[in-house]
Amino acid sequence: MATTNAQLAALFARMADVMQIIGVDGFRVNAYRKVSRVLEDLSEDIAKIGPDMKRLTEIDGIGKGSAERIIEFLKTGRMKDHDDLVSQIPPGLPALLDISGLGPKTAALLWKEGGIESVEQLKEKLKDDSLAALPGLGEKKLESLRKSLTFTQSTGGRVRIGQAMPVARWFVEKLRTIPGHKVKEVAFAGSLRRGRETIGDIDLLVAAPEADGGAISDYFVKLEPVGQVIVKGPTKTSVRTKSASGDEAEGMQVDVRIVPLECYGAALMYFTGSKEHNVSLRQRAIDRGLKLSEWGLFKGEQRIAGRTEEEVYRALGLDFIPPELREDRDEIAQAERHTLPDLLNIEDIHAELHAHTTASDGRWSIRELAEAAVARGFHTLAVTDHSKSQPIANGLTVERLEQHIKDVHEVAASMKGKIRILAGSEVDILADGTLDYPNSVLRELDLVVASPHAALSQDPEKATKRLLRAINNPSVTIIGHATGRLINRREGLHPEMKALFAAAAERGIAFEINANSYRLDLRDAHARAALEAGVKLAINTDAHGPPDLNELIYGVMTARRAGATKHNVINCLSRDALTKWIASTRA
């Protein structure tokens, strides 16, 4: 079940597509796209906001017109302007826009001049060169469309950041060590650097002498994982990776930009984005009689900044803006007023408060887990295996839990001085909001992380009640992966987050950002709303085995996207402060 926000976002996006094909003014199209984007990013359920013109138009990018359309949809379940627009073109036509290199102009041409109304019909017509007769279409263009079509089916959407990051790191390493060329810097940029939960493509930036650009592109497209070359030039090359069978990250696009070191900062800003952040910065430059591009910040012909990002931001009268905040929300105004939050760093994390062992479905012993936490430099580890209603996860019965607590204490005693180990539990929040152990048992635990695992397609009202009940359980200290979503796999619950955060703030308990890249739950927008409500965050890896602690970075990036400082995150507390804080949650 898609949320109202998602449905509305899809309607506005579709209207934008149709308008582009029929040739509506691009700025209007952009306005529709922006509405679609803000609806998608909104942390609050638009249905909950309701048909409230004032509140809707307070949302940046939504004006009177869009608000009216949203209200119409909320009231009637339909949107006339959308239906009218869509009826103007064949239903199969917008799908042509998913073909790489085929935009609105070509779609309109193929339809009006070529009689093509769907991807299927396009494929059929591409079997010979008859379309080359159309104005602006030649044989090379047809050939490139044929090539695009071969991967348009196989590559759908966005991949988890945890899938994209290792691929990006591999390419970065390869480019850093090109034999015989003077590569000065290599970095990943784009949504990956901004820490988004899903990644559309991998964007890589290389700093090297201008003369080396061509050779670096040559080298790049010959790398083993590179399949199709989409475009290739001396400063910009795009490829698609081979479809390694069974690999989820198959067929990813990788974009490389190559610029001289003098432009590296400006290019990194450009390539990190977001697009909307870039546009705002460029507009700001114009307002100051300057010009900003990936080649630098210019006053007339003269480059006045470009070597580093700091330099460019400073020349624009701004503090450095961390990549995770570059989404054109309010970060530019904050950078101007010097009020950007001092975001936490991964080094600020000193505790893991949600991890599993072989006692339930983990793949390592208590001791192995503890040693890994020590290696991370943590002062505290909470062992939190599953509770009894999770038989698939080998959840612990009360009897097994009693023994497990003893086992944890034993390891804890033997590792005293190296790390403090808490005997906790990840207690299932049952469908009705009760917890999977009685309170008498919960009280014996050092830490209770309560999280939902089943009944994840409950309707929003039920989900809200369920989680509220868990929040108000006096034994609970952290609500873990609150929605239970799995990225690209399962939507999870859609509770009214605002109500949950208000209750959690009242109780003084924390909401987890589960750092596992399948979960990232709370997601960035929810974590931001939690902070606004005054709720503390926990960042936990939910580690089940050795590699899992490495996903911590994704949780940290998500928290940074929410604007979190180390004072907002309980894993950043000192050992003693954490002890006190946990005690304060258990009245």
Add this chain to the structure above:
DNA sequence: GCCGTTTTCGGCCCGACTGTTTTCAGTCG
């Protein structure tokens, strides 16, 4: 269509690569 510490009307980012273009349009980042 949206928006306003110079504006309620008139702007709305800027550049690389490709193909069919004899001077630039389309698409994409």
